[in-house]
Amino acid sequence: MKKELITGGEALLRSLKNEQVDTIYGYPGGSIIPVFDALYDYREDFHQVLVRHEQAAVHAAQGYARSSGKVGVCIVTSGPGATNTLTGISDAMLDSTPIVVIAGQVSSAVLGTDAFQEIDLVGVTQPISKWSYQIRSAEDVAWAVSRAFYIASTGRPGPVVLDFTKNAQVSQVLYEPIKVDSVRSYVPYPKPDxxxxxxxxxxxxxxxxxxxxxxxxxxxxxxxxxxxxxxxxxxxxxxxxxxxxxxxxxxxxxxxxxxxxxxxxxxxxxxxxxxxxxxxxxxxxxxxxxxxxxxxxxxxxxxxxxxxxxxxxxxxxxxxxxxxxxxxxxxxxxxxxxxxxxxxxxxxGDLDKIENEKVIEKALNPTDGPILMGEVCRKVSEATNHNAILVTDVGQNQMFAARYFKYKEPHSIITSGGLGTMGFGLPAAMGATMGAPHRTVCYFAGDGGFQMNMQELGTIMEQRCPVKMIVMDNSYLGMVRQWQQLFYENRCSWTPMCNPDFCKIAEAYGIPSRFVKDRSELDAAIKEMVETPGAFLLNVVVRAEDNVMPMMPLGASVCEMILE
Amino acid sequence: MLMEKKLYTVIVYSENIAGMLNQVTAEFTRRQMNIETLNVSSSNIEGVHRYTISLWTTEWLIQRVTKRLEKKVDILRAYYFTDNEIFMQEVALYKLSTPRLLENKQISKIIRHNNARVIEINSAYTVVEKTGKTDAVLSLYKEFAAEQCVLQFVKSGRVAIVRDASVNLSENLFDEDSIRSKVRG
Missing domain, CATH: 3.40.50.1220 (TPP-binding domain)
Structure with a gap:
């Protein structure tokens, strides 16, 4: 192939194309402007998603990766842009999710001078990523990007960080594609014994x-x-x-x-x-x-x-x-x-009968009282023929959804398992709609986690992501409250929460919504959500002091589960 | 046995890239394991660095840390040994007062008895070098200190080679089957 003289920023985009990248999540800023400038000429090549916070860019890339099996990509600026990605990088590391995070960095000449928006990103991300590398020259771009994708996607997958200095983005390079398919010190697939x-x-x-x-x-x-x-x-x-x-x-x-x-x-x-x-x-x-x-x-x-x-x-x-x-x-x-x-x-089966009688029947088929989270999860699973991708936030909503959703197809659950990141769900669900556009994506959250990345309603609006959002509002940080009830004499310290009208927030973003408090309205509301094209927010008021059961208390054995 | 604290020596081979030292030490920092000595230098293979790290810990922990080190993308191998499995040496330098040396003959005797070497001498100070095990270089320091002649003292971290005649740690570092064996249980 003929070599062409292009900038390092454009070389990054050519290299991403070489890796079959089709979607990029990001947020521009001073140290990464040259790359975003180059992206202006690549509007046809990539689906470019401007998120509302860099943390969401990483979670969206995770949702994309987990639903598609491909590597998720995000591009952010240096300093605060880069530090905002740390939670997502840690999450991807603990949950083995293949993503490549590209961050701007100040020019090589001023590294180490506390330049504006300079942080030691490689130093900070080495312990929480599979590989972290600083690109200091345009000549390095093709190799570093290919190596990043190879490492992120092979063996046990994980996050890779590329710290891209501004001088490397603007300087010219005779670009030639490179394909890295081995690293001499890395054995992704051990040979079976x-x-x-x-x-x-x-x-x-x-x-x-x-x-x-x-x-x-x-x-x-x-x-x-x-x-x-x-x-x-x-x-x-x-x-x-x-x-x-x-x-x-x-x-x-x-x-x-x-x-x-x-x-x-x-x-x-x-x-x-x-x-x-x-x-x-x-x-x-x-x-x-x-x-x-x-x-x-x-x-x-x-x-x-x-x-x-x-x-x-x-x-x-x-x-x-x-x-x-x-x-x-x-x-x-x-x-x-x-x-x-x-x-x-x-x-x-014998143990199932006990659990059914003591826990499941009560959680799924209550006859009176407030709506329960378990019944909401099961009804949404049924309304989507158990074919939807379940994306959860973290806490009681996650455990109820995980327990009562049913799974028919592979790659049907996207949740933050290892890090337990509240706020993970909404951006991850957004990414999942792009990673698996043919599938329904149902996102379950509590009122706490929803508000941790609620600003992404803006991205969902702009990108028309068909996320079915189910916010189960108990006006508590429910899982912590459950522990407080069971192990801290019901001292509900910092867990009650006063919430806004979530439907009005959805309305501000032009997203249809429905508020449900009575069980008699639940089925119709879920039907409306599933049948409404595009995004929908279902705000369900659930029992305030419900507990996820069974439960293995901390420090107990697997055979010592509490049932009620 | 696995939980008994001993002095372990970890030997790591890595690519020679900026930031590797951080990656190696971070595995210890994460568990608040205190490194006693650390020696990093180029190895006999071009582009490959060798780390020799000593620390007090348990076999249970050192097994796990060594595995995690070896998992890092740019690390080729990581091994751990107890003191009876290796030959180890440290280098120490003692800067002594020349006037004290001249007036106190005991100091010269100490140098000779300890097989130490004078590597610099001038009217102000004399530099003595001793290579040996940790105890030997430290006890020499104590002997000099008792004579009140020490101006400065420094000792290196340990370097070590394996006693087992059949083992060459740097052999076949890039042999794919050999690398695979490092990943096997």
């Missing part, structure tokens, strides 16, 4: 009560079919973590529900009853394991993961199976004996 595969299969074949715990690794590895083939051949019941909820359809006969602090009774209790625990693409988060000293001590543990660091990190593993689960699962399945484990699977 066939001995471990055989030992894992032998152990599963001998098991009387095998149990698979499945995480987001299956979604990231696109190993949904491989997982089902593995479970069905071995007759192995499975449960999913919060992050892995759509790795296995909710209605699959071997799907036993959700793990974790607010997960289902069956999978949590039976974690301490199984004889072989097979962890697939999950990281034994403390919200899943509860008290480690009593976690699955009776079981032999097999751990399939792409990341060596996760092996033995918190739970000692008997057989590690390193590698991409899309590759390792079929290798194990091939060696499995066909099995059914009917009696063992029936024990999950």
């Amino acid at each position: 066939l001995q471990c595969i055989k030992e894992a299969a032998d152990l599963i074949n001998r098991a009387k009560r095998p149990f698979a715990v499945v995480g987001q690794g299956v979604e990231l590895g696109e190993a949904h079919k491989e997982l089902i083939a593995f479970l069905e051949k071995g007759g192995i019941p499975a449960a999913r973590t919060l992050m892995g909820l759509s790795s296995l359809p909710s209605d699959h006969p071997l799907c036993m529900g959700m793990l974790g602090m607010h997960g289902n009774l069956g999978p949590n209790v039976n974690t301490n009853e199984c004889d072989v625990l097979i962890a697939i693409g999950m990281r034994f988060s403390d919200r899943v394991t509860g008290k480690l000293e009593t976690y699955a001590k009776q079981a032999k543990i097999i751990h399939l993961d792409i990341d060596k660091v996760e092996i033995d990190k918190s739970v000692p593993v008997d057989i590690p199976v390193l590698g991409d689960c899309k590759e390792t699962l079929p290798l194990i399945t091939e060696l499995l004996n066909e099995n059914s484990h009917k009696e063992w699977i029936a024990t999950f």
